[in-house]
Amino acid sequence: MRCLLIPVLTLIPVLALSDGIPASEDATVGKTVYSQTCVACHGVNGKGTIPGVTDFTGKDSPLRKSDAELVNNISEGFQSPGSFMAMPPKGGNPALTEADVRAVLAYLRAEFGM
Numbered sequence: 194m195r196c197l198l199i200p201v202l203t204l205i206p207v208l209a210l211s212d213g214i215p216a217s218e219d220a221t222v223g224k225t226v227y228s229q230t231c232v233a234c235h236g237v238n239g240k241g242t243i244p245g246v247t248d249f250t251g252k253d254s255p256l257r258k259s260d261a262e263l264v265n266n267i268s269e270g271f272q273s274p275g276s277f278m279a280m281p282p283k284g285g286n287p288a289l290t291e292a293d294v295r296a297v298l299a300y301l302r303a304e305f306g307m
């Protein structure tokens with residue numbers, strides 16, 4: 194019976210790409226992605242750990258932008274005019290899927306409030 198479990202588990206990431214994923218599961222994925230890939234630069238509190246990283250919590254937070262724009266900027270990388278440091282594509286982790294990017298964006302909005 195145990196060997197049946199593995200094919201079932203490998204289906205889960207595929208199902209996660211659909212919109213039907215429960216919010217709580219999405220939040221867990223987002224938190225995991227953030228703590229593994231983003232936290233080094235953006236910090237646990239979202240304010241940024243090094244100069245040049247934008248503060249998610251400030252009044253000029255980039256989280257004011259639309260989901261479409263932010264999903265694109267996280268996936269493709271981003272550098273604002275005059276900035277001396279760029280956001281690397283997918284935070285430097287090419288293994289992230291679009292579902293991961295959406296999940297981590299949802300986490301940013303829930304955690305840092307916009």
Ligand code: HEC
Pocket residue numbers: 226227230231232233234235245246247255258262263266267271272273274276277278279280281283284285297298
């Ligand atoms: C190597 C450091 C680094 C890592 C790792 C990193 N970022 Fe960034 N991020 C930056 C910098 C620097 C900026 C600001 C770029 C600018 O404004 O020129 C930024 C900006 C952003 C922005 C704002 C983009 C905009 O449109 O203004 C978002 C959203 C973001 N990062 C999300 C993430 C997420 C999600 C992850 C993890 C998957 C991540 N970052 C990982 C350095 C990093």
